[in-house]
Amino acid sequence: DVKVTQSSRYLVKRTGEKVFLECVQDMDHENMFWYRQDPGLGLRLIYFSYDVKMKEKGDIPEGYSVSREKKERFSLILESASTNQTSMYLCASSTIRRGMNTEAFFGQGTRLTVV
C-alpha cells in the first residue's frame, strides 16, 4: 500500500515562529502536493512539486515556501506564522500515467493552530 506520512497530527505554534511541516511518501511518486483545507473552501493548493528541487505555485502560495531535496520528502515552510494560517494541512503524492497525474494518495493531515 502507498503510504504518505505527515510528521505531526497536531501542532500549536506562536505568531512569528518559523514552522516546518514534513511529508514523506514511500511509492517513488513523481508529484507531491501541499493543500490547505478550511470549512466551506475545500482543498486549496498551496504548492506542488513534479521532481526533486522543482516546484510550482498553487492557488494560495503567499506566506508559504516549500523544499524538495529528495524525491520522497516534501516540506512546507511557514516563514513567519500568522493566525490566519491556522488550518488543516494535507500532503499528497501521485504518479504519472499517459502524461497526467493519477489519483493522489494523502497523508493523515496536520491541524496547525497559530496563537
Add this chain to the structure above:
Amino acid sequence: AQTVTQSQPEMSVQEAETVTLSCTYDTSENNYYLFWYKQPPSRQMILVIRQEAYKQQNATENRFSVNFQKAAKSFSLKISDSQLGDTAMYFCAFTGGGNKLTFGTGTQLKVEL
C-alpha cells in the same frame, strides 16, 4: 484555468436509499481524469472512484457509480444502498496535463437511520 464546482454543501439520505452528489468542472483540455474522494471524521482522504475522460463507459465501484457527461462537463456520484459508514465529506477533483490536481469545495453527506 481549471475549476471544479460542487453546489451542494450538505446533503442527507436515509439508510439503504440512493443519493446523488453533483459536480461540474471547467477545462479546455480533451483528456483528463476525474475523481471522487471521501473524507470521514478520521480526516483520512480515501479515493472512491476514478474516471478517465477518454473512456465513455461510466466507472463503477460496488455501490458507487458515476454519471460522466463530457459535453456538459458534469461528473456526479451516485451512492446506492447508503450505509451509516458513508457519512463523510465528499470531494470531486480534476487533473489534466499540467500536474495540478484541483478540488471542489466538498459536499457533507449524512446518512440517517
